[in-house]
Amino acid sequence: xxxxxxxxxxxxxxxxxxxxxxxxxxxxxxxxxxxxxxxxxxxxxxxxxxxxxxxxxxxxxxxxxxxxxxxxxxxxxxxxxxxxxxxxxxxxxxxxxxxxxxxxxxxxxxxxxxxxxxxxxxxxxxxxxxxxxxxxxxxxxxxxxxxxxxxxxxxxxxxxxxxxxxxxxxxxxxxxxxxxxxxxxxxxxxxxxxxxxxxxxxxxxxxxxxxxxxxxxxxxxxxxxxxxxxxxxxxxxxxxxxxxxxxxxxxxxxxxxxxxxxxxxxxxxxxxxxxxxxxxxxxxxxxxxxxxxxxxxxxxxxxxxxxxxxxxxxxxxxxxxxxxxxxxxxxxxxxxxxxxxxxxxxxxxxxxxxxxxxxxxxxxxxxxxxxxxxxxxxxxxxxxxxxxxxxxxx
Numbered sequence: 001x002x003x004x005x006x007x008x009x010x011x012x013x014x015x016x017x018x019x020x021x022x023x024x025x026x027x028x029x030x031x032x033x034x035x036x037x038x039x040x041x042x043x044x045x046x047x048x049x050x051x052x053x054x055x056x057x058x059x060x061x062x063x064x065x066x067x068x069x070x071x072x073x074x075x076x077x078x079x080x081x082x083x084x085x086x087x088x089x090x091x092x093x094x095x096x097x098x099x100x101x102x103x104x105x106x107x108x109x110x111x112x113x114x115x116x117x118x119x120x121x122x123x124x125x126x127x128x129x130x131x132x133x134x135x136x137x138x139x140x141x142x143x144x145x146x147x148x149x150x151x152x153x154x155x156x157x158x159x160x161x162x163x164x165x166x167x168x169x170x171x172x173x174x175x176x177x178x179x180x181x182x183x184x185x186x187x188x189x190x191x192x193x194x195x196x197x198x199x200x201x202x203x204x205x206x207x208x209x210x211x212x213x214x215x216x217x218x219x220x221x222x223x224x225x226x227x228x229x230x231x232x233x234x235x236x237x238x239x240x241x242x243x244x245x246x247x248x249x250x251x252x253x254x255x256x257x258x259x260x261x262x263x264x265x266x267x268x269x270x271x272x273x274x275x276x277x278x279x280x281x282x283x284x285x286x287x288x289x290x291x292x293x294x295x296x297x298x299x300x301x302x303x304x305x306x307x308x309x310x311x312x313x314x315x316x317x318x319x320x321x322x323x324x325x326x327x328x329x330x331x332x333x334x335x336x337x338x339x340x341x342x343x344x345x346x347x348x349x350x351x352x353x354x355x356x357x358x359x360x361x362x363x364x365x366x367x368x369x370x371x372x373x374x375x376x377x378x379x380x381x382x383x384x385x386x387x388x389x390x391x392x393x394x
Contacts, residue, residue, distance in 0.1 A: 042079030329370030342370030
């Protein structure tokens with residue numbers, strides 16, 4: 001199958017309009033926020049809740065398989081995506097397709113001919129993978145790519161005029177921040193074929209979404225704003241701020257009613273409809289938020305990487321428990337009644353009600369950065385250091 005850039009679509013009359021402006025629709029450009037089942041986002045949901053009703057190992061655990069990968073700049077990624085029996089694993093300069101049995105299915109590289117047009121160069125993957133239907137979406141410098149979920153080959157792409165700050169997928173719509181023409185813009189792009197749904201001027205970096213609100217951060221100050229995901233209209237502006245929005249999306253989570261944010265050792269809960277804070281909780285940390293992560297289920301679970309601490313905060317803002325956790329890394333997820341925490345060499349399972357450790361496994365021979373554990377079908381898949389692995393009940 002031949003894939004097309006937006007410029008090639010225009011040249012063949014696929015749509016009308018001027019590239020870089022507000023494009024006319026082609027195909028079905030209507031926004032539909034309904035989510036398909038499955039772990040199709042790096043943090044499980046578009047709202048970054050990192051929680052699922054599925055369960056992995058609950059009491060004991062053993063490693064089913066492990067696979068070595070390239071670890072360059074792994075800290076830039078938050079998590080994996082999953083479609084049927086394939087895991088999509090981002091690394092610095094390639095996207096790996098790995099079966100849930102641990103077999104390497106494909107390697108998709110930005111620098112290869114199928115990714116490129118004349119006089120183009122792509123050197124790295126710039127976003128976590130997200131799956132809609134038969135496509136897996138990743139950004140690479142000045143383009144958003146739709147890759148075939150079966151073989152990782154690019155089928156179409158959406159060109160912009162700069163590197164892409166961030167990508168969020170909600171239902172059948174992708175949101176991204178980049179230069180379009182000579183101006184920064186927040187863009188809504190149809191996931192079925194790359195049609196532009198709307199454009200909002202300004203450098204707003206998308207970080208999380210629900211059907212009611214797209215949470216974005218201003219690039220310069222990090223101030224959070226609520227955007228209507230269907231129209232691009234601004235709904236609210238909050239005083240909450242994120243540091244380095246394109247790298248700190250996992251410090252923000254949103255559901256239909258609430259917005260959570262952790263920064264500088266403080267957890268804040270705000271109204272998702274207005275952006276107004278309801279309460280704050282001082283985690284007694286050292287003020288560093290490098291690598292801090294959230295998971296939101298019946299309670300909010302906060303992993304403070306530098307402080308080596310995991311805490312459970314209830315909906316009223318009271319701490320239910322807190323515990324030391326040695327050598328955590330940049331990932332936390334909730335499946336059933338277990339919290340799965342990425343460590344520098346593997347995975348720890350923590351009882352969500354009590355904070356007691358249920359198990360700990362170390363499949364990675366070389367320690368390093370981790371990502372959000374992916375929980376599905378009684379297993380947990382993760383990356384630690386140079387290793388991707390599966391863990392299930394022993």
